[in-house]
Amino acid sequence: KERIIKAELGEPVSKEGKVYNVILPVVAGNEHYGYIHLKINSEDFSKILRANAIKRTIATTVVFGIGIVISLFLSWMYTRPIKSDVDAVKRVAAGDLSINLRTNRKDEVGELTNSFNFMVERLRERSAIEEKLREAEHLSGIVQLAKSVAHEIRNPLNFINLSIDHIRNKYLPLNERDRRDFEDMITSIKNEIQRLNGLVGNFLDYGKSLKLSVQKTNLVLLIQDVISLISARAEKEHVKIFPNIESLPEVCVDPEFIKTCLLNVILNSFQAMPDGGNLFISSYSMDGKVFITIEDTGLGVSKENIQKIFDPFFSTKNDGLGLGLAMTKRIIEEHGGKITFESVEGKGSKVTLILPVKNVNSIDCR
Ligand SMILES: Nc1ncnc2c1ncn2[C@@H]1O[C@H](COP(=O)(O)OP(=O)(O)OP(=O)(O)O)[C@@H](O)[C@H]1O
Ligand SMILES: [Mg+2]
Incomplete structure (x- = not known):
C-alpha cells in the first residue's frame, strides 16, 4: 500500500506582510493528488507567543473582573434589603413602631419585608389598645378623685x-x-x-347617667333662642354671627340638654376667637337626620390634640374643666345622634351635631 509521494517545489504565490504562502503539488506516480498549502511565517515566534500570553492574561482578568463585579452587585442586591430589615428590627426593638418598609419584590426578600410590615402593624394595633386601656384606667382614677x-x-x-x-x-x-x-x-x-x-x-x-326628658321640639326656634342668648356677648367680643337656619322637621329631643350642647360648642368658639371673628351657625335636614353646624374662624386645634378633644378633662385652657365637649358628645349620643369636629390650626373649627328625626309621634315624645 506504500506510495511514493513526490513533491515538487512549488512557487510562492503570494506574500502577506511577513507571511509567505507556498503551494506544493502532491503527485504519486502519475497521479496528481492535489496541493499542500504552506504558510511560512518569518516573524519572531517567541514574540507572538508572548503577545498571545499577554492577551490571554488581559482577557482572563477582564472576564474575572466582570464576574466579580456581577457577583458583588448580586450580593448587594440581596443583602441591602436584608440589612435595612435588620436596621428596622433594631428600631422596632427600641420602641419605634412608625416603620413601614417599602418593597416591590416578589421573592423571599420581598416576603420577609412584607411579613415584617405585618408584624409591625400588629404591634401598632396592640400598642394603641394598651394606650387606650392605660388612658381609661388613668381617667377612671381621675374621675373617682374628682368626685x-x-x-x-x-x-x-x-x-x-x-x-x-x-x-x-x-x-x-x-x-x-x-x-x-x-x-x-x-x-x-x-x-x-x-x-x-x-x-x-x-x-x-x-x-351620673343622663335622664333625658324628650319632647317634640322645633329646633329652629331653639337655635334662634340660643342665638339671641349669645348675641350680646358676641357684640362685646367682636364676633359676627352668620345664621343660616333652614326650616327643620320636628325632632324628639330634650330641649334643655340640646341647648346646653349648643352653648358648650358656641362657648368654645368664642374662647377660640379672643380677638373676634366670624361664627357661622347653620342647620339643614337630610336623609332623616338634622344637621346643626357651628363654624368659627378661631385658633383651631392642633393635629395631636384633635383626637383628645372629646376626652373628659382634656382642656388646653387655664380655667377649662375639659367637660364641655365630653358632655356634649354624651348628650348627643344619648339621643342616638353623632357629633363631628373638624379643625385646621390657625384657621378655625367646625362642629356638626347630627340628630335623628324619629319617634316624634311615640308616647314618650309629647
Ligand atoms: N372651637 C374650638 N376651637 C379651638 N379649640 C377648641 C374648640 N372647641 C374645643 N376646642 C379644644 O378642645 C378642648 C376641649 O374642649 P371642651 O369644651 O371639652 O373643654 P374646655 O372648653 O377646655 O373646658 P370646659 O368646656 O369644660 O369649660 C379645649 O380646651 C380646646 O383646646
Ligand atoms: Mg368648653
Whole structure:
C-alpha cells in the first residue's frame, strides 16, 4: 500500500506582510493528488507567543473582573434589603413602631419585608389598645378623685353659703352707704360660691347617667333662642354671627340638654376667637337626620390634640374643666345622634351635631 509521494517545489504565490504562502503539488506516480498549502511565517515566534500570553492574561482578568463585579452587585442586591430589615428590627426593638418598609419584590426578600410590615402593624394595633386601656384606667382614677374632691368641696361650700346668709341678716350695717358696700360684697361672695358649686355640679353630673326628658321640639326656634342668648356677648367680643337656619322637621329631643350642647360648642368658639371673628351657625335636614353646624374662624386645634378633644378633662385652657365637649358628645349620643369636629390650626373649627328625626309621634315624645 506504500506510495511514493513526490513533491515538487512549488512557487510562492503570494506574500502577506511577513507571511509567505507556498503551494506544493502532491503527485504519486502519475497521479496528481492535489496541493499542500504552506504558510511560512518569518516573524519572531517567541514574540507572538508572548503577545498571545499577554492577551490571554488581559482577557482572563477582564472576564474575572466582570464576574466579580456581577457577583458583588448580586450580593448587594440581596443583602441591602436584608440589612435595612435588620436596621428596622433594631428600631422596632427600641420602641419605634412608625416603620413601614417599602418593597416591590416578589421573592423571599420581598416576603420577609412584607411579613415584617405585618408584624409591625400588629404591634401598632396592640400598642394603641394598651394606650387606650392605660388612658381609661388613668381617667377612671381621675374621675373617682374628682368626685371625692367635689363631694368634699360641696359640704363646706353649703356651710359657707348658709353662714353668709346668716351674716347678711345679723350684721347688716345701719349706715346706708356701708350697707350698700356690704350687700355688694356679700353678693359677689355668693356669686363666686354659686360658680364653684356649678363647677362641682358639673364634675358630679358627668359621672351620673343622663335622664333625658324628650319632647317634640322645633329646633329652629331653639337655635334662634340660643342665638339671641349669645348675641350680646358676641357684640362685646367682636364676633359676627352668620345664621343660616333652614326650616327643620320636628325632632324628639330634650330641649334643655340640646341647648346646653349648643352653648358648650358656641362657648368654645368664642374662647377660640379672643380677638373676634366670624361664627357661622347653620342647620339643614337630610336623609332623616338634622344637621346643626357651628363654624368659627378661631385658633383651631392642633393635629395631636384633635383626637383628645372629646376626652373628659382634656382642656388646653387655664380655667377649662375639659367637660364641655365630653358632655356634649354624651348628650348627643344619648339621643342616638353623632357629633363631628373638624379643625385646621390657625384657621378655625367646625362642629356638626347630627340628630335623628324619629319617634316624634311615640308616647314618650309629647
Ligand atoms: N372651637 C374650638 N376651637 C379651638 N379649640 C377648641 C374648640 N372647641 C374645643 N376646642 C379644644 O378642645 C378642648 C376641649 O374642649 P371642651 O369644651 O371639652 O373643654 P374646655 O372648653 O377646655 O373646658 P370646659 O368646656 O369644660 O369649660 C379645649 O380646651 C380646646 O383646646
Ligand atoms: Mg368648653
